Structures are given as structure tokens and as C-alpha cells.
Amino acid sequence: MKAYIAKRIAYGIFVMWLVATVVFFGLRAIPGDPVRTMLGPEATDDAVQSLRAELGLDQPMHVQYIDWMTDLAMFEFGRSITKGGPVSSLLADAAPMTLSIGLIGLVFGMSIAIPAGILSATRKYEVEDYAATFISFMGLSMPAFFIGILLAVVFGVWIDLLPIFGYVSITEGFFPWLESLLLPGIAVGLPYGAIVMRMMRSSLLEVMNEPYMKTARAKGVNGRVRLYKHAAQNALIPVVTIAGIQTALLLAGSVTVEIVFGIQGLGQLLVDSILDKDYPVTQGVILVVAGILVFTNIVVDLLYTVLDPRIRYGGEQT
Amino acid sequence: MSLLTVKGLTTEFHTRRGVVTAVDDVDLTVNRGELVGLVGESGSGKTVLAESVVGLVEEPGVVTADSIVFDGQRLDQLTESEMRTLRGGKIAMVFQDPMTSLNPTISTGEQIAEAVRLHNDTGESISLPAELKRKIFGAAKDTESWRRAIELLEEVGIPEPSVRVTEYPHEFSGGMRQRVMISMALAGEPDLLIADEPTTALDVTVQAQILEDLKSLSQEFDTAILMITHDLAVVAETCDRVNVMYAGNIIERAPADELFANPQHPYTQGLLASTPRANKRRKLDPIPGNVPDLTNISYACHFAPRCPESTAECYDVEPEFRSMGPDHVAACLQRDPEVSDRE
Amino acid sequence: MSTSQSPIDAKADEIDDVEEHLTLRKRLWGTLKRDKKSMLGAIVILSFLLVAIFAPYVAPVDPEQEYGIMEPPNTHSETADGEAYHLLGTDSYGYDIFSRIIFGARISLLVALVTVLFAFTTGTAIGLAAGYYGGWIDSLLMRYVDFQWAFPTLILAAGIIAVSGSLGVINVIIAVGVAFIDDFARLVRSEVLSLREKEYVVAARAIGMSDRRIMIKEILPNAVASLIVQVTLMIPIAILAEASLSFLGLGVRPTTPTWGLMLNEGRQFITQAWWLSIFPGFAIMIVVLAFNAFGDGLRDAFDVKEGEVLDR
Numbered sequence: 022m023k024a025y026i027a028k029r030i031a032y033g034i035f036v037m038w039l040v041a042t043v044v045f046f047g048l049r050a051i052p053g054d055p056v057r058t059m060l061g062p063e064a065t066d067d068a069v070q071s072l073r074a075e076l077g078l079d080q081p082m083h084v085q086y087i088d089w090m091t092d093l094a095m096f097e098f099g100r101s102i103t104k105g106g107p108v109s110s111l112l113a114d115a116a117p118m119t120l121s122i123g124l125i126g127l128v129f130g131m132s133i134a135i136p137a138g139i140l141s142a143t144r145k146y147e148v149e150d151y152a153a154t155f156i157s158f159m160g161l162s163m164p165a166f167f168i169g170i171l172l173a174v175v176f177g178v179w180i181d182l183l184p185i186f187g188y189v190s191i192t193e194g195f196f197p198w199l200e201s202l203l204l205p206g207i208a209v210g211l212p213y214g215a216i217v218m219r220m221m222r223s224s225l226l227e228v229m230n231e232p233y234m235k236t237a238r239a240k241g242v243n244g245r246v247r248l249y250k251h252a253a254q255n256a257l258i259p260v261v262t263i264a265g266i267q268t269a270l271l272l273a274g275s276v277t278v279e280i281v282f283g284i285q286g287l288g289q290l291l292v293d294s295i296l297d298k299d300y301p302v303t304q305g306v307i308l309v310v311a312g313i314l315v316f317t318n319i320v321v322d323l324l325y326t327v328l329d330p331r332i333r334y335g336g337e338q339t
Numbered sequence: 340m341s342l343l344t345v346k347g348l349t350t351e352f353h354t355r356r357g358v359v360t361a362v363d364d365v366d367l368t369v370n371r372g373e374l375v376g377l378v379g380e381s382g383s384g385k386t387v388l389a390e391s392v393v394g395l396v397e398e399p400g401v402v403t404a405d406s407i408v409f410d411g412q413r414l415d416q417l418t419e420s421e422m423r424t425l426r427g428g429k430i431a432m433v434f435q436d437p438m439t440s441l442n443p444t445i446s447t448g449e450q451i452a453e454a455v456r457l458h459n460d461t462g463e464s465i466s467l468p469a470e471l472k473r474k475i476f477g478a479a480k481d482t483e484s485w486r487r488a489i490e491l492l493e494e495v496g497i498p499e500p501s502v503r504v505t506e507y508p509h510e511f512s513g514g515m516r517q518r519v520m521i522s523m524a525l526a527g528e529p530d531l532l533i534a535d536e537p538t539t540a541l542d543v544t545v546q547a548q549i550l551e552d553l554k555s556l557s558q559e560f561d562t563a564i565l566m567i568t569h570d571l572a573v574v575a576e577t578c579d580r581v582n583v584m585y586a587g588n589i590i591e592r593a594p595a596d597e598l599f600a601n602p603q604h605p606y607t608q609g610l611l612a613s614t615p616r617a618n619k620r621r622k623l624d625p626i627p628g629n630v631p632d633l634t635n636i637s638y639a640c641h642f643a644p645r646c647p648e649s650t651a652e653c654y655d656v657e658p659e660f661r662s663m664g665p666d667h668v669a670a671c672l673q674r675d676p677e678v679s680d681r682e
Numbered sequence: 683m684s685t686s687q688s689p690i691d692a693k694a695d696e697i698d699d700v701e702e703h704l705t706l707r708k709r710l711w712g713t714l715k716r717d718k719k720s721m722l723g724a725i726v727i728l729s730f731l732l733v734a735i736f737a738p739y740v741a742p743v744d745p746e747q748e749y750g751i752m753e754p755p756n757t758h759s760e761t762a763d764g765e766a767y768h769l770l771g772t773d774s775y776g777y778d779i780f781s782r783i784i785f786g787a788r789i790s791l792l793v794a795l796v797t798v799l800f801a802f803t804t805g806t807a808i809g810l811a812a813g814y815y816g817g818w819i820d821s822l823l824m825r826y827v828d829f830q831w832a833f834p835t836l837i838l839a840a841g842i843i844a845v846s847g848s849l850g851v852i853n854v855i856i857a858v859g860v861a862f863i864d865d866f867a868r869l870v871r872s873e874v875l876s877l878r879e880k881e882y883v884v885a886a887r888a889i890g891m892s893d894r895r896i897m898i899k900e901i902l903p904n905a906v907a908s909l910i911v912q913v914t915l916m917i918p919i920a921i922l923a924e925a926s927l928s929f930l931g932l933g934v935r936p937t938t939p940t941w942g943l944m945l946n947e948g949r950q951f952i953t954q955a956w957w958l959s960i961f962p963g964f965a966i967m968i969v970v971l972a973f974n975a976f977g978d979g980l981r982d983a984f985d986v987k988e989g990e991v992l993d994r
Contacts, residue, residue, distance in 0.1 A: 162971040167963035241427035273834035311832035
């Protein structure tokens with residue numbers, strides 16, 4: 022198991038290196054002079070030169086590359102052109118908001134999807150199944166930001182129940198924090214839950230047909246014990262895979278949804294930086310997003326070791 | 340004395356394409372402590388027959404029977420929960436593929452101990468919360484069911500049972516897994532063990548050992564075995580009596596020695612002629628054609644289209660069992676009763 | 683078709699092709715007849731396509747014509763050349779929302795179709811080459827897959843927009859298309875890997891058929907079912923991606939009528955005028971729903987496993 026975890030972490034580091042390298046060269050592939058683009062047409066040559074020196078762009082390529090990697094290893098992303106100040110502190114301010122939305126979405130999505138998936142699979146082709154399938158179909162067909170707008174109109178404007186603007190830090194209390202993020206969280210959690218629910222349903226149906234489920238029946242195990250003791254864990258293994266892959270959806274959802282609710286998270290930072298051509302910030306956001314995803318995927322890999330004894334006690338890969 | 344008597348059992352599957360009659364009005368008897376073979380090609384309905392007896396057939400399958408009597412009890416009149424106490428208890432099953440028949444996420448010990456708890460009075464709770472607790476936190480090692488699981492593993496010849504009991508199925512070889520399956524089946528001290536192709540998925544050398552084990556366990560516990568197989572060699576090796584099944588019908592039954600020496604039904608004869616034997620070098624003679632599609636068969640003898648001896652009559656007249664000798668019957672219109680000098 | 687072919691070969695190919703198309707079409711039609719859900723999906727898709735193509739004739743008014751701002755749905759405006767009816771109201775610029783949704787269908791569907799077409803052709807070519815030749819193409823593809831592993835499509839597309847330096851339809855197509863390439867490349871690659879050692883491919887190679895011909899004539903037709911399903915299921919994802927980019931203000935230029943941009947403009951006024959954003963959102967939902975329903979039906983019809991085409 023140790024070898025397996027070490028391998029997954031090494032792969033995560035490899036992917037981060039790959040992403041950093043692509044971003045490094047991507048930035049240098051920008052047509053024209055990025056420094057001049059950043060500063061705008063009215064900038065003086067001196068200003069351009071000094072910024073170029075500050076960014077290290079006057080160094081040879083390999084020196085730039087090594088500097089870039091060492092800076093990243095120390096979480097140094099440079100300084101923002103338009104906002105001033107280090108990019109890392111901008112990211113440190115913005116990331117918790119986006120992560121909070123994603124987290125609430127994850128909890129909401131999972132807590133709806135798993136029971137609904139089980140219900141749907143055990144009542145196959147009955148009313149419950151059709152209802153759950155229909156709702157998940159709807160969830161899959163709406164972008165998170167539109168769900169956010171719908172929720173804001175219904176629960177924020179028509180029935181004035183929840184705040185639809187701004188973010189309250191968790192340091193000011195759990196409930197104010199939750200209240201400020203409930204609607205955005207639901208908005209990103211719904212499409213996510215829809216996918217997880219579909220997977221839970223099909224995975225459970227598949228597991229129910231496995232020979233070991235017949236063994237359990239032949240052994241005289243009753244239906245509920247069969248479902249929760251014999252089937253659930255096996256069914257969860259592919260669900261965890263999908264849930265891990267779909268964290269990307271959760272994150273992309275958070276980025277758009279925070280704009281609906283006026284939360285100054287990574288999404289707002291990304292959009293502003295792209296429109297302002299504030300490249301150090303853009304690359305910082307991209308690297309942080311990649312880092313979050315790589316991290317969650319490592320967490321998912323660790324979850325496998327809990328769920329699947331074949332990984333826990335042997336080298337067997339999924 | 341008969342342990343299991345099945346009369347007029349029919350199992351139909353209602354599919355979009357029509358009704359598939361997998362088992363068609365079949366009678367079957369297993370005596371106490373006896374080893375009975377149920378032989379047929381894949382698709383002949385032998386597994387469905389066995390599963391119908393113990394109520395394992397699921398939607399869209401429908402089982403009807405005149406009567407199914409096990410140990411004086413009418414199985415066809417039991418509720419699902421009454422049936423559950425019998426399943427894995429007095430009637431246990433072993434399945435074909437030990438690789439997939441054990442749950443990969445539960446330790447083998449816990450899988451056996453669960454069967455022990457279900458069918459013995461160990462004083463341990465078998466409620467859902469209790470079972471889930473065992474699943475999540477591991478089985479308690481100082482319980483009777485766990486001790487019994489170790490004993491059962493030892494019984495079926497697994498070395499170092501107190502170590503292996505905590506291991507997961509993927510850590511066992513195929514033969515070992517089948518032994519685990521057998522030990523699980525023995526947990527309720529069954530009177531009847533239904534073994535559905537128990538050796539098909541195993542290596543040849545392991546096959547013989549498993550069959551020997553089954554035979555000796557059957558004697559030790561006075562357990563009757565219904566051996567379902569497509570392999571006549573397995574039957575020859577283990578069984579006292581044999582039922583031959585073809586396309587949903589049992590078409591011949593006889594004591595094993597008698598059947599091999601003196602097969603009567605053309606299908607049985609064909610089956611024997613197409614089976615290779617190591618000690619006899621002769622030309623193999625496969626039966627032409629395939630097992631028919633069981634959807635809406637309209638002719639009387641299901642073997643007629645493939646039968647070298649069939650006549651027009653075979654398609655119209657339902658073949659009744661005819662006595663072919665002591666304890667030997669065959670359902671074929673082309674055979675005269677009590678004439679046993681053919682072939 | 684190459685000229686070196688003998689007439690008999692060509693004839694045989696023709697028969698093969700006809701059969702392939704017939705069965706595909708038959709299965710498609712069979713699905714539509716059997717599965718009401720996918721039939722409904724197909725009808726909705728078709729109507730959206732027709733509306734998009736004939737937008738100037740279908741739309742009640744010019745989408746650039748300004749009326750009173752934020753008029754609620756079901757109102758009338760008096761103009762110089764008569765009365766205009768606003769079924770879904772007007773937006774913050776005073777444009778008629780219904781007409782803009784109709785013109786928005788053009789951009790949304792066009793972008794989605796071209797994006798998927800772009801990703802399909804490049805992805806299939808890369809996947810074929812990677813699966814068939816292996817080697818550096820394969821390594822490069824797999825590294826690209828690793829790279830994408832760390833990115834939501836939206837963020838990757840935003841990054842590409844940042845690099846390309848400007849907004850616009852073409853940039854959106856490239857940005858989203860590039861992010862989708864790996865979906866097709868992976869699918870085709872895995873199909874090729876499983877087909878490469880099949881007897882008829884080995885036989886084709888043994889009789890000296892060229893690599894290109896083997897790929898196009900022997901391998902690709904066998905991946906068609908999965909590819910069709912993948913395309914159908916990628917289109918709604920492309921629609922969502924374009925809408926998301928436009929919503930972020932990173933898509934098409936402002937004031938172009940697209941659903942995502944309408945939502946972006948409308949969200950600022952949700953407290954005063956809900957209809958600005960709700961109706962374009964429903965347009966997205968309906969068309970995506972239709973594609974999903976149709977794709978699901980196709981997947982069942984072609985018996986493609988859920989895991990085989992990527993579910994996002």
C-alpha cells in the first residue's frame with residue numbers, strides 16, 4: 022500500500038511539473054510582447070525594460086525556467102501588475118472562498134446523490150427511480166451559474182430567505198459562513214450530484230448482478246444487509262472515481278457561481294486578470310486550480326485504499 | 340428416504356421476445372446423504388432448476404410447482420423470510436466461479452462467520468447495525484462465529500486457518516477460494532448441498548481434490564449433494580444417481596454406473612459418445628446442432644430436431660418416462676420399456 | 683478511394699459501406715421509434731437548428747433594435763413603424779429578449795458544432811496515430827492527457843483565451859475545442875488498441891494493405907458507434923462551455939447575442955428584472971436536455987457502455 026500511495030503522490034508531482042512547464046511556455050507563446058501588452062500602449066520603454074527585468078524576462082530561457090520552478094516550489098507567483106502586491110497573497114485571499122463553495126457543493130451533492138442513487142437502483146423502473154433520474158437529468162442540463170441565478174431569484178428575491186451577495190468568512194462564525202454560501206454551494210452541488218447519482222445507480226445495479234450477491238442470497242442474508250453490507254462498498258468504488266474526476270466540474274462551477282453571488286474568489290480573480298492582461302495573476306490562478314485538483318485526486322487515491330482491500334493489501338491497480 | 344422431492348416444477352422467464360421456459364414440468368428426487376448428478380449442456384436449465392428449488396430465481400422469472408417438499412416441509416408455500424432461514428442453513432449452495440462468488444470487500448473469515456451467525460444460535464446479533472459495525476470495524480475475534488469460521492476453514496483443508504481467516508478473497512488461489520465457499524456452505528450444517536459446477540472454473544488437478552473433499556464431507560456430515568455439471572467425468576467420479584437434462588426437461592435418470600454402461604435416451608448416448616475419455620482412444624462423435632432457443636418451443640420432444648432416430652411422432656407426442664431397467668427411466672418414444680439390450 | 687484498387691475491390695467496399703450506413707441508420711431510426719425520450723430530444727434539436735438557421739425570419743424583431751429598457755414579459759412597445767410585442771420582455775439595453783434568444787441559438791449551436799467537429803477531427807487523427815503507431819505520438823498524447831487531468835475544461839479554455847489575447851467566436855472555438863481533443867483522442871486510441879490485434883486487421887496487414895488504408899477502412903468503421911455517441915454527448919458540453927465562457931466575459935464580444943452573455947448581463951439585475959437571465963438560461967437548459975436525451979438513447983441503441991465514452 023505504501024508503494025501505491027508513493028506512486029500516486031509522485032504522479033501528482035509529475036503532473037504539477039508538467040502543468041508548470043506548459044504554463045511557462047504558454048506564457049512565452051503569447052503573440053507580441055507580453056510586457057508591453059501588460060503595461061498598455063502608452064508605457065515608456067524604460068517602464069517596459071524595468072518590468073521585463075523584474076519578471077526576469079531578460080534572462081536566458083533556461084535561467085528563466087529554473088527561476089520559475091524554484092519560485093513555484095516556494096509558492097512565489099510574482100507580483101500583480103494592476104493590483105500591486107504579491108500574487109500569492111491575492112490567491113490566499115481568494116482561494117478559501119472558492120474552496121468553501123466547492124466544499125459545500127461536494128457535501129450537498131454527495132448527501133443527495135448517494136441516497137438517491139441507492140433508492141433509484143433498488144426501486145428500478147418505479148416512481149422513485151424515474152423521479153430521481155429526471156431530477157439528475159435536469160441537473161446535468163443546467164450550467165451551475167444558471168442554477169445559481171435561479172436560486173438567487175427564487176430564494177433571494179422572491180422569497181427573501183437567504184443572502185445573494187457577498188461572502189462571510191468562517192472566522193465570523195460557522196452559520197453566517199454557511200448562510201452566505203448555501204445558495205452557491207447548492208448551485209455547484211446539483212450538477213455534481215446529478216453525475217454522482219447516475220454513477221451510483223448504475224454501479225449499484227451492476228454490483229447487484231455480481232455472483233457474490235447471489236452467494237449472499239444463497240447464504241440467507243436479508244435484503245437490507247445485502248444492500249448495505251455486501252453491495253454498498255463495492256458499488257462505491259467506481260462512484261469515488263467519478264466523484265474525484267468531477268471535482269473539476271465542481272471547481273469550474275464555483276468559479277462561475279461566485280460571480281453570480283458577487284464573491285471575490287478565484288473566478289473573479291481569473292476573469293479580471295485575463296481582461297486586464299495581468300499575466301502573473303492568471304498563471305497563479307491556473308496553477309492553484311491545478312494544484313487543488315491534483316491534491317483531490319491524491320485524496321481519492323487514498324480513499325481507494327480504504328474502500329478496496331485489493332489495493333490496501335497488494336499492488337493490484339484498479 | 341427422500342430428502343427433497345420436486346414435482347412438476349416449471350420456471351418461465353417473461354422477456355420482451357416471449358416466454359422462455361427454462362425448466363419445463365420437471366420432477367426431481369434427492370435422498371438423504373445421497374450424491375445426485377444433474378447433467379446437461381449449458382442452457383439446459385439445470386442451474387435454473389436448482390435455483391428454483393431454493394427460491395433464488397429473480398424477476399422476470401416465475402416458478403410454479405405442484406409441490407416442492409424438503410425434509411417434510413413444503414418449500415413452495417414458504418414465505419421469503421422462512422425460505423431465508425433454510426437457505427445457507429439446511430440447504431446450502433456452492434457456485435461455479437469462486438473468483439467472483441466471494442465478496443472482494445469482506446474478509447473471508449467474516450463471510451464465513453456471517454453464515455455461522457445466521458444459521459446457528461451463537462447469541463450474536465445479526466441486525467443491520469451489528470453487521471455494519473462488523474463490516475466497518477472488522478469482525479470481533481473473540482466470538483463463537485469467528486472461532487467456528489476458523490474451524491470450518493480447517494475442515495476444508497486450508498492451511499494456517501487462524502491466519503488466513505483475516506485475509507481477503509483476492510489473497511486466495513482459485514482452489515482455496517472454492518474451499519472457502521464450501522466451508523461457508525457447511526456453516527449451517529446442511530442436509531442438502533447444491534453444488535453448481537463447483538469445479539468448472541478450476542485447474543484439473545484442483546478439480547479432483549475438490550470433488551474428493553465434497554465426497555468425504557458429504558459422508559462426514561451425512562449431507563446429500565446435488566451436483567450440477569456439464570461434465571460427465573465429474574458425475575462418474577462422484578454421483579450415486581444421475582439425472583440428464585436437455586432443454587428444460589429431465590430426459591433420463593439412472594444410477595450412475597447403469598447410465599454409463601447402458602445409456603438409453605439418444606441424447607445421453609450422444610453425450611457419452613462426444614465425451615473424450617483418457618483411457619479409451621476412439622473417434623469422438625459430437626451431437627449435430629445446438630441446444631434450441633427455449634422461447635416458445637412448439638414441438639413435443641425438445642431433442643427431436645437433433646435426434647438421429649426421431650420420427651414425425653416425436654414432434655407431436657409428449658414423451659413420458661418409460662422404465663428401462665431397475666431404477667432407470669428415459670423419456671423417449673423410440674425406446675421400448677424394459678428392453679435394455681440396445682447399444 | 684485510391685486508384686490502384688481493382689474494380690472488384692471497389693465494388694466490395696461499396697457493398698460494405700452501404701451495409702454499414704444502412705445498419706447505422708436503421709439502428710438510429712429504430713431507437714427514435716422505440717425511445718420516446720430520444721425522439722423528443724431529436725425533435726427539439728431539429729427545431730432549434732431550424733430556428734437558428736432561419737433566425738432572421740423567425741425572430742419577431744431585429745435583435746439590435748432598442749426599445750424601452752427592462753420591459754417585463756408580455757408587454758408591447760410603441761415604435762415609429764407600429765407596435766412591437768415582447769413575449770419575454772426586453773433587456774437592460776432595451777433589446778427584445780425573445781429575438782435575442784433566437785439569434786443566440788445561432789452562435790451557441792454554431793460554436794458547439796464547430797467546436798466538436800474540430801475536436802473530433804483532430805482528436806480522431808491523433809488517437810488513430812497514437813493507438814496505431816504508439817511511440818512518441820502516443821507518449822505525447824498521454825502526457826497531454828495527464829496535463830488535462832489537472833484542469834477543468836473551463837479553466838483550460840480560459841487559459842487559452844488568455845494566451846490568444848482577445849475575445850471572439852474563433853477564439854472560443856479553439857479554446858474549447860483544444861480542451862476537448864483528448865476526449866476523442868483517448869476514445870479512438872483505446873478502440874484502436876483493442877482492434878489492432880484483431881484477426882482481420884492482422885490479415886489486412888499481412889496482405890500488405892497500407893497503414894492509412896487499414897486505419898480508415900478497417901479500424902475506424904468499428905469505432906463509429908462510440909464516436910457518434912461521444913459526439914452527441916460532447917455537443918451539450920460544448921454548449922455549456924461556450925455559455926460559461928461568455929458568462930465569465932471571456933467568450934464572444936459583448937453585445938453579440940449569445941445565451942451566456944445574456945445571462946452575464948442579466949445577472950446584475952436579478953433583483954429588478956428576473957426575466958433578463960432566466961429565459962436565456964432556460965434556452966440553454968432545453969437544448970442541452972434535448973442533446974442529452976438523444977445521446978442517451980443512442981448510447982443504449984449502440985450498446986456503448988457508460989464508462990466507455992467520457993461522462994463529464
